[in-house]
Amino acid sequence: MNERKLILIADDEKRLRENISYAIDDDNYHIVLVPNETEALNCIDNEFVDILIVPLKTNEIDGIHLLEVAKQRNPDVGVILTTTQSIADTDAAIKAMNQAGAHYFLSKPINLDQLNAVLKKVIDQQRLASENKQLQQQLDSKFGLVGFTGHSAAMHEVYETITQIAPAKTTVLILGESGTGKELAARAIHLSSPRRDKPFIPIHCAALTESLLESELFGHERGAFTGATSVKRGRFELADGGTLFLGEVGEINHEIQVKLLRVLDAREFERVGGEKTYHVDVRIIAATNRNLLEAVQNGEYREDLYHRLSVVTINMPPLRKRKEDIPLLVDAFINEFNEENGKQISGITNQAMRFLMRYDWRGNVRELKNCIEGMVVMARPNKILDVDDLPEHILMSDTNPTTQILPVHTLVKREFSPFLTPAPTISSMDAFPQTQLRVHVGMSLSDIEQEVIRETLKYTNNNKAKTARILGIGKRTLYRKIEKYGLC
Known part of the structure; x- marks a missing residue:
């Protein structure tokens, strides 16, 4: 039987702690209740907390x-925040989700049905994260190839085919768009085969002229052509006993x-220029992004x-057909470029990930890898990648939602309604004037805040x-933000 996981419930309201505890209907968890931060820290120090x-x-x-x-002790800890219903608390909770790694927030009074629904989501996310890590470890131990990862059905089919054909000597043709990882698949076949200790020699046929390609493949003798001042061994000789990868073989x-x-x-x-056989x-192992059968039919x-x-x-699927693999790939690339650049980027926000998931990725895994490399290199040390780190072309992509004219309460309700508990009285969110705001999902919180303050000032005639009362903030805070955003 699996060891029960630990849920730590910390709150200075005894009745709320107990109600939350009674509402959790999962027997697989051990629940600890504490009334203050000191006892919570003691529990975190001495126990392995799974959910906070x-x-x-x-x-x-x-x-x-x-x-x-808690994140320092267990990076995978699931965190659910409870808040008041003020706009300031909601804003702070959203910021905590995007920057500090909280999973969800619930507004008080806590709706216990919503709590169980959110708890189930956190448990499912932890399970998927654990499965992803196990899969990554399996792939790393088997292939050792960053970027050749995924838990989609399409990639599992690729893995199964590689496992089946690796021990054989048979020729393999890998089909797929540019950037889908055809050479990585070829390397995986080689590393899984009895030839793994022999050379893996790649050559990209489309990158060379016809005369150079012939010399590169087969080598040449001294004096075979102008400039051939010495004997050159070709790729076939260099790959003897191992594997030769012919990239873009359709171009020869x-x-x-x-x-x-x-x-x-x-x-x-x-x-070339020789007689010895x-x-x-x-x-x-050959690869192409062309339809070779069509080229045959056309006499080409x-x-x-x-x-x-x-x-x-082997058909390598385009990234747009296996988008469920994007989070796993992003995690692998962040780790790779952290190591290369001495960075400690700890992850990426859900908001930024949504943009990556919606983008079309015509350059496939190669484009995603280049994107993450740029984000990691340009990011400040020890941060979580966010929307403002994304390249502009991804933010402006046609596949992402266009700017919409929405009341801000509509935007917040649409994005966070599963996690907001209705108040018994009219909340400040409901009472917010129906001013139309130009915001879109994916905007940074600071941009949304600036837009809200600007439009609220207009509504109140400055x-x-x-304005401070409507926004639920103090006048000093409002003046600081007005100065910060140049709204004077």
Whole structure:
């Protein structure tokens, strides 16, 4: 039987602590109730806390501090914040979700049905995160390839095919758009095969002229052509005993197609300008983003070579068809570029991740990798990547929601309604004037705040006291924000 996980409920309201405890209907958890921050810290220090339910701020408890300490002990701890219904508390809770790593917040009085629904979401997220880590460890131990990861059905099919064909000597043709990871798949096959201790030699056929490609593949003798001042061993010789990866094999000309077919059939060739025949034991893995069968039908590609290359085919799915893998890839790339650049980026906010999930990724995994590298390099040390770290073309992408004219209460209700508890009386959110605000999901909180303050000042005819009351903040706070955003 699995050891029960621990839920720590910290709140200075005894009745609220007990009600939350009674409402949790999962027997797999051990529940600890504490009335203050000191006892909560003691529990975090001495126990492994799986889920923390804590107020944002009370006289006895600083929820953000507890969150930070709990995250240091267990980075995967699930955190649910409880707040008042003021706009300031809601804003602070959203900020904690985006920057400090809280999962959800619930407004008091707590709706216990909503609490159980949110708790279930946190548990599911922890389970998925654990499964993702296990999968990543399995892939790392098996392939050791950053970026060749995923838990989608499409990628599992790729993994299964690789596992099945790796021990064989058969030729493999990998199909897929540019950036989908065709060379990584080829390396995975090589690393899983009996040839893993022999060379893996890649060559990208489209990057070379016809004469250079022939020399690179088969080598040349001294004096074979102008500039050939010494003997050169080709990629086939260098890959002897191992694997030769032919990238963009659909771009080679007819003459080289004939020579390549001979190597596949007889395992022999001559260097350019030479007469000696060389015999090699090389496994060929080819890749292309072209439709080779269509090229055969159009007379652009030899049919016999096509059939020799495509004994087994692997289709690499485009990233837009396996978007559920994006969080796993992002995590892997953040870790990679942290190590390369001496950074300690701890993750990415849900808001920024939503933009990445909606983007079309025409450049596939390669484009995503380049995107995350730029974000990590440009980010301040020890931060969580956020919307303002995203490249502008992703923020402005057609696949992301366009700017909408919405009342701010509509935006907040649409985004956070599953986690907001209705108040028994009219709340400040409901009483907020129906002024139309130009905001869109994905805007930074500071931009939304600036827009809200500007429009509220307009609504009140620049009455600072009334504006502060509507926004639920003090007049000094309002004046600081007016100065900060240049709204004077």
